[in-house]
Amino acid sequence: MMTGLEWNRSFFGRAVGAVLAVTFLVMAPAAAATQVSVVWDLPTENEDGTPLEDLAGVRLHYGTASGSYSGALELPGTATQGTVTGLVEGVTYYFAAKAYNAEDVESAYSEELVWTTLDETDPVIEGPTEHALNEDAEGGALLPDFVALLTIMDNLTAPQNIVVVQTPAEGTRVPAGTTAVTVTATDAAGNSSSHVITVSVNATPVVDAGADDSIRLPVDTAALNGTVSDDALPTGGTLTTTWTMVSGPGTVVFTDASAVDTEATFSMQGEYVLRLTVSDGELTAMDEVTVRVKKALPKPPKNLRIGS
Numbered sequence: 113m114m115t116g117l118e119w120n121r122s123f124f125g126r127a128v129g130a131v132l133a134v135t136f137l138v139m140a141p142a143a144a145a146t147q148v149s150v151v152w153d154l155p156t157e158n159e160d161g162t163p164l165e166d167l168a169g170v171r172l173h174y175g176t177a178s179g180s181y182s183g184a185l186e187l188p189g190t191a192t193q194g195t196v197t198g199l200v201e202g203v204t205y206y207f208a209a210k211a212y213n214a215e216d217v218e219s220a221y222s223e224e225l226v227w228t229t230l231d232e233t234d235p236v237i238e239g240p241t242e243h244a245l246n247e248d249a250e251g252g253a254l255l256p257d258f259v260a261l262l263t264i265m266d267n268l269t270a271p272q273n274i275v276v277v278q279t280p281a282e283g284t285r286v287p288a289g290t291t292a293v294t295v296t297a298t299d300a301a302g303n304s305s306s307h308v309i310t311v312s313v314n315a316t317p318v319v320d321a322g323a324d325d326s327i328r329l330p331v332d333t334a335a336l337n338g339t340v341s342d343d344a345l346p347t348g349g350t351l352t353t354t355w356t357m358v359s360g361p362g363t364v365v366f367t368d369a370s371a372v373d374t375e376a377t378f379s380m381q382g383e384y385v386l387r388l389t390v391s392d393g394e395l396t397a398m399d400e401v402t403v404r405v406k407k408a409l410p411k412p413p414k415n416l417r418i419g420s
């Protein structure tokens with residue numbers, strides 16, 4: 113009689129399953145194929161207790177219903193193991209073996225082995241790998257919930273049962289610049305996969321309108337010396353600048369109101385506040401400078417001469 117029917121999961125089976133998963137899961141999370149190795153002890157006696165001297169092999173039968181075997185492996189000689197391939201992950205299989213002798217007379221079935229194949233296929237995560245954010249007034253930006261932007265599937269675990277973790281988590285404040293956010297999905301069997309999203313946080317431009325200045329009529333034009341810089345984000349954006357008058361008793365004419373460095377010509381004396389605004393296409397910043405236009409000095413006396 114055969115005894116000690118055992119199973120072994122094949123290490124090779126895992127590799128096969130992983131390769132097939134790539135093919136199947138791109139379109140739909142179908143169950144991937146796997147395999148198992150079944151191990152047994154060979155019989156040494158006939159049913160009447162006499163020595164079994166003409167053992168010719170073992171037939172390993174298997175199927176997805178108890179006692180009903182749709183597949184079989186022929187293992188001639190003294191094999192004590194058979195590897196059944198093409199099994200579907202997460203499906204319960206039933207195995208039973210028969211020994212046969214040199215006259216091809218078969219034994220009864222062994223006891224039945226029940227085995228549910230493991231889920232060896234990682235979840236699949238699809239979605240964007242880049243995300244742009246703008247810096248807010250507090251500096252940096254809060255990470256959104258990226259999980260909501262992704263499609264996460266598994267061959268066996270239902271979507272609601274896949275454990276999904278975003279690191280850093282939603283609501284984490286990240287600085288201007290680039291931060292890698294990783295989303296990891298783990299199925300019920302512990303298989304996991306990760307998806308990285310590169311988050312670019314666009315910094316607010318930096319602007320300096322220059323030092324306050326004063327001129328005195330009849331000089332009515334002052335040089336404006338601004339400074340602007342930015343982080344080259346958003347991608348493809350251009351930095352634009354604009355000079356405007358905030359307050360003053362008269363009017364101001366800028367030689368080139370869109371140039372960082374330009375000149376302002378004032379219509380009359382007084383104190384003028386000028387503003388330099390910079391935009392990177394998404395975010396704006398501004399700084400102000402005060403120019404005092406002083407009243408002209410009185411002309412000096414003239415025709416000085418010796419009185420009589």
Ligand SMILES: [Ca+2]
Pocket residue numbers: 231232233234235266267268269299301303
């Ligand atoms: Ca899986």
Ligand SMILES: [Ca+2]
Pocket residue numbers: 314315316317342343344345346392395
């Ligand atoms: Ca920027």
Ligand SMILES: [Ca+2]
Pocket residue numbers: 337338339372373
């Ligand atoms: Ca300048």
